[in-house]
Amino acid sequence: MAPTNTRSHPSRSREPNERDRLLPSQPRREPVDGYLDPDDPAVSxxxxxxxxxxxxxxxxxxxxxxxxxxxxxxxxxxxxxxxxxxxxxxxxxxxxxxxxxxxxxxxxxxxxxxxxxxxxxxxxxxxxxxxxxxxxxxxxxxxxxxxxxxxxxxxxxxxxxxxxxxxxxxxxxxxxxxxxxxxxxxxxxxxxxxxxxxxxxxxxxxxxxxxxxxxxxxxxxxxxAGLDMDGTRYYVDGDKYQVHLACVGEIRTDAAGARSPTILIEAGEDPSEYDFEHWAYNAYQNGTIDRYCYWDRPGYAWSDNAPSPHSAGMSADNLAEALAIAGEQGPWICVSAGYGSIVSRIFSARHFRDVVGIMLIDPLHEDLLHRLASPVRGFVLWGWGIISPLGIQRLTGAVFGGISREDRVYGKRAYQGGKFIKAQLQENLVADSLTRSEVSSARTIQTPDTPLVIVSSGISTRRDGEWEAKQKDLTKLTDRLVSWDVVNKAPHYVWRTLEGRQVMEKRLGELVKASRKVQYEVGV
Missing domain, CATH: 1.20.900 (Dbl Homology Domain; Chain A)
Structure with a gap:
């Protein structure tokens, strides 16, 4: 038998390894007429x-x-x-x-x-x-x-x-x-x-x-943007943004030369113009008060948004700056509701010489700010803010629901706007840190002889025992409590019931009288 040519067939003389081809080589596909196939990867x-x-x-x-x-x-x-x-x-x-x-x-x-x-x-x-x-x-x-x-x-x-x-x-x-x-x-x-x-x-x-x-x-x-407004916008915080301030009525002086106090309205969770300011206007028409001013915190209604972070104390400083630029002078009676009571209390403490009365309507206590600072609430607000430019609710409301400009700017649909959502988010982010620290300091330096009125929601106090306890604690904010009323059937927005408005106006009148006594005592 002839010997096998092992040199021409190396694979027959050894076991295959990882370098050997498993399949025979395919003949290369030559271009037709010098052109490549359309599926060739080189055609790119x-x-x-x-x-x-x-x-x-x-x-x-x-x-x-x-x-x-x-x-x-x-x-x-x-x-x-x-x-x-x-x-x-x-x-x-x-x-x-x-x-x-x-x-x-x-x-x-x-x-x-x-x-x-x-x-x-x-x-x-x-x-x-x-x-x-x-x-x-x-x-x-x-x-x-x-x-x-x-x-x-x-x-x-x-x-x-x-x-x-x-x-x-x-x-x-x-x-x-x-x-x-x-x-x-x-x-x-x-x-x-x-x-x-x-x-x-x-x-x-x-x-x-x-x-x-x-x-x-x-x-x-x-x-x-073309909606008319009462009052004026003023640049604050180094001209970074504008806040809206408006005043109604005239300052009167009695025979002794004391100026009638100006009521300083601080809204709660909604713009002042929504319905809180309406109650003040009725009190003005009824002669209970001579003059009042209201404003919009940054991000609310006609006010611009402030840079982040923005706390209640910063809002109080914005209000003081706007009042000074507008040439408005005290004495002031601070009337506030809900979260606005935090801002109002800080303003009162920082300007105690000009504040002759405090009226808190179902106010938020500093120990409950953690509710406002809930991470879940913050995440939801951020999510709503991210999709707010789509304006789905606003567009459908304007086209099919007859929602007016007033509703969108300061009314019942203001919460859908990006500015309002941003303001709520800012309040959420610092409620249990900067804001809590500011209002705690304000309570320490609050003048003890300032007349105080508190009007609480009966529904809120019955539903939430902690809320009721904190309302009672706020009656000790000063040593001069004029009254504490719990309006039985009133919700958190006490002024939305007839009994609530009547109680509020009655107590405001008493507070105005008490404030005149303070002016004579301290010479405001």
Missing amino acids: PYNLWSVRALRFFSVFFLALTFLWWVLLLVSIFVSPPGLNTRGSGFFDFSFTTLTTGLLLNSLLFFSNPSLAMRVCQAIIAVLLLVDVILITSVTRLRFEESAPGIASVVWATVIAMWCVFQDRIVAWGKREEEERLTGRPETRRTLKEWLGVLVATIILVLYIIIVLLMTGTLALRARD
Whole structure:
């Protein structure tokens, strides 16, 4: 038998190892007429440097946008210098989130351009351009959104246009490479490519709906900006933002030269104008009081939002600054309700020489601020704030519910606005820290001989034993308690019942008389 040629067949002389091929080599598929097969991976728009440069710039823009997004997210809770806005800060965050989404969608489906994507991106760009015009042309919107908001919407518009341009260039590059390497542009798509086009288009349609809702909300804000108001806005805190202050009536002087006290209204959980100020106006018409002033804390009604964090003590300082700028002088009787009683007590303690009376209506005690500071409540407020630019409730209410501008600015639908939500969130964030510390200090320095009236809700005290105990504790705020009334059938908003309004006006009249005695004693 002839010897076997082991040199030509090494695999027959040894066991196979990891370096041996498991399958025989396939013959290379040669191009037909010098062209590649359309499915060859070498047929790609990435062969063009211009296409690769577009992708690089898109990734770069995404990185910049993400950094801006993080800064805006942080500024909701702690405003960095130069990034605070006089509005809620939710609109600029939403525009930046949309920009991030546009870039991500564009990069995910970068090599799969389509006419549907370009059309959707063009629609988004046009709607965003309308938003730019609305924000920059309406003075109130321009002031509220400030530089961060304007920069965010302009950047979103530019990126939407960039995505249209990018998709068009990639489509051109894909066709050019197909003609060069296969001899003709490819007209068919694989199932994977069709699914990519479908998913990208659905995402962009959702973006169109989002931008439409945001544009509608901006249009409502532009309309609400023209609503007339009583009083004036004043710049406070180093001219960073404005707060609204209004006064009704005239100061009178008695025969001894003592000035009649001005009632200083501090609302609770709603804007003063909603219905709390109406009760004061009735007392003024009835002659119980001669003059009263009311204001909106930052974020409420006509006032701008303050930078974060913002505590009750900061609000009290805002009020004092606005009164000084307006030329308003005491003596004051501080009348407040709910959370507003915290602000009012801090104001009273810090300006004890000018405060000659305190009236608290179902007030919030400092030991219960932890309820306001609940993390769950804070997270819910943040969530509502994030989606507030969509304005779904506001738009449906305006179109189908007949909700007026007054309802949206200071009425029963004010809670739906981004500014109001931001103010509530700010109160939540520092309620059990800064605010609690401020009001505890205020109680320590509160003048003991200041006349005090407390009117409590019968419903609240019966339902919550701790609330009742804390109402009783507040009667010891000073040594000069005029009265403590528990209105049997009244809710937390005591003035919304006839008995509540009657008790409040009666006690306010007694407080005015008691305050005159204080003026004679201390010479206010």
